[in-house]
Amino acid sequence: MAQDSGRFSNISWNRVSQLSKQTDGGGTASPTGFCSIASLIRSARSSRRESQVSTVSSGNLSKSRSFLSNGDGSSSSGPVIEGNLQVLGGIDCGETVLSIQHSENGSSLLAGLVSGQIKVYNPVNGSIVTTLENEEILSNGKALSRLRCKPYTDFQPNTLVAATYVSGHLRLWNFATGQCAAQVRDDDKNAEYLSLSFNPFADVIAVGLSNGHIKLYDENTLQVVSLLHKSLSPFKNNGHTNRVLCIANHPTNPHEFVSSGWDNTLQFWDARCPNSIRSTFGAFVCGEGLVFDRKGRDLVVASWRGKQQLQLIDYTTGKLIEDIEPQLTNHYLTSAQYLNKDLLITCGTNLGIIKVVDLQKKATIASITELPGIYDIDMAKKAVTGHRFLITNNTSIVTIEYNK
Template identity: 30%
Template sequence: MINIKTGKYISSLCDAEMVQSASPTTSIKYRHVKKSHPITETLTASYCSGCIKCWHYLSGQCLYTIRERRQTLGLTYHPRLPKLVTVGDDTKLILYDEETRTQERIFQASGAPDMMNGHKSRVFCVCFNPASNHEIVSGGWDDTIQFWDVRQPFVLRHITGVHICGEGIAIRSDGKQILTCAWQKENAVQLWDYSTEKLIANLEPEVYKSQLYCGKFINDIFFVCGGSDNNYIRVVDLRTNSTISGIKNLPGGVYSIDIGPISATQLKRSRPTDEIDLPKLAFCSDKAIFEIELS
C-alpha cells in the first residue's frame, strides 16, 4: 500500500501463503459496501497461482481465500449483490456467492465444434452490465466478446474481432453501450450497441495510436484508455471523438487504470454550468503507479 499524499510505501498485503508461494497479482477490486455486507476497507485480489484473497487492507488481514486450479487472470464484483466472477486461462467464468464463499456456477462453451457459445482461449476481462442483475460480458485471447446470462448455460451472442489482453471492456452506466479497448493495431477502440452487438463507431481520436490493454468510462461523455507499442494513456471526449488529455512516452505499457473521486480543489472552484468536473485517475506503467488530476 502507498500513501497517495506522500507517495511513500506503507505496507504490503501478504500472508503466510503468499510468502511461501509468491505469485503475480492479476486484478484488484474494491468490495462494494452495502447494508447487507457493511464491512469497509476491503478489497479482493486475484493471483496467477489461482488464489482469490479478500483483504482488510488497513489491518493487512486476509479475511478469506478461494483457491482455483488454474491461473486466475481477473475478477469483478456484482454491482448490487454479494457475488463475484473470476476468469482465467481455462476459458471458464466462475460465479461465487461471497456470503457463503462457495462456487455458484461455471460458465463455459458446450464443446460443440460447430458452435461459438463460449470462450476458446484465455479470458482476461469480465464485467457485469450495471443495468442488469443477470448479464455478464467477457473477453480474451479468442478475439471474441461474449454475452452471458446467469440464468442460461451458454452464451446468448458474441462479437468477433476484438483481441482483449487486460481490463479492456467497459459498459456505460445505463447498460446501453460497450467500450472495447483491444491489443491490436487497427480498430483498437470501438463502441458497440449492447442490445444488438452492432458497431457504433471505430474511435480513432488522433494519429498517435496505441495497442490497448485497458479502458474505462469516466462518465457517459468521457472515457480513458491505455496500452503499449506507444506507451500512452489518453482521455477521449465521445461527443467530438477527440483526445482532450494524454501522456505519451511513458516508461512502460499502461496495464491498469482506476478512477477516483472529484478532487477537493475542483469542488471548491467556480466553473461554468456547462463544464464537467473530471475525477482523479491512477494508472500503472512499468513498475510505477501514477496519479493524474484532470482539469
C-alpha cells in the same frame, strides 16, 4: 494525492522506459509480446524493496528531479504531453504494478504487485499503510493478476478487496486490518486466475480463467455456485476458448455481464445459463478494456491492436455502433474508464500512451506519449479540481489530472 503536500517518489522516466522494454517485449507488436504480462506475472522478483517516497513539486516538474527528467536532474526526451494534462506526483512501489484501485470511499489506494503482494497506500500523502500478504505468497512468489474492491451495498461501507493470482487462488482481504479473510485455490493446479468482478447486486464474484472458463463464487463461502463455459458444439460461439482477461458486470441487471480476452470474442452472459447468450467476434482485450455507460446501453471495448482499437458496441444486440478513431496506430490499448459521460480515458502498451477521448467529437483531445507500457488506470474518488486519475507505470503509480 495533494499537489504540493505529502511525499512522492522521484521517478525517472528513462529508467522505467528501459524496464518496460525488458518486460514488454521491447515494443514488439504481437500478442505474445504484450502478454509478457503473462510472463511478467509468472516470475515475481525475489527482492522486495520497501516503497521509497520523497518529495516532488508538481509545479516545477520540468526543472527538477521528477517524472519528466533523469534521476540526477539532467534533461531527457521523456514523455510528450499534449492538451490539458498535468502530472501531479506518484508513488514508487518497488516492483512492477499490475493492478490498481481506490477503495470505494477513496481513503485507500491499493496496488497489486508482480510478487503477489498488495500494498495499501494513503492516497493523500503517498505513505504506505499496510501490505497484504501471507506465508504462501511470500514462499511461492506467484503474481497477482487483478484486484477489485467490493462495492458498497445499501450505502454500507466495507473494507473488503478480492484478488486473483496466477497460482489459481482467489483471496479476500480486509485491507483495514491487513488480514486474509478467506482464500480458495482451483482444483486444477495448472489453472491461472486472471480477472474478476464483484456483482454489485449480490454476494457473487466472477473469476476469469486461463482455460476460458468463468467461475462464479459465493462471496461468503468461496464455493463455486456456477461454472460458465463454451458448449461442446464446435459450431456454436457461446463461450471462451482462451484466456479471460476482463469481466464487466451490467450496471442495472444483476444477472448479466460481459467478458473478453485472447480468443477475439466478446461474450454476453446471463449467470443463470451455463453458456453465453450471445457473442460477437473482433474484440481482443488484454486488460480492463470493457466499460459500460451508466445506463448499460452502450459498451466501450478497448482492444490491444493497431487499428479499430476503440469501439462502441450496442449491448442489446452486440453490434458495432461505431469505431472511435479507427486509424492505424502504434499504441495498443489495455484499459479504459469514463471520466464523465462524454470523456473517456484510455491507456496502452507497445508504445505506451495515455489519452483522453471525446466521445462526441470522436477524437483524442489530450494525451501523453513516449511512455513505458501502461497496464491499468483508476479514477481518483476525491479530485479537488478537474478529473484526476492514476496509472500504473512499471514500478510506480502516477497521478495525472485533466482540466478542460
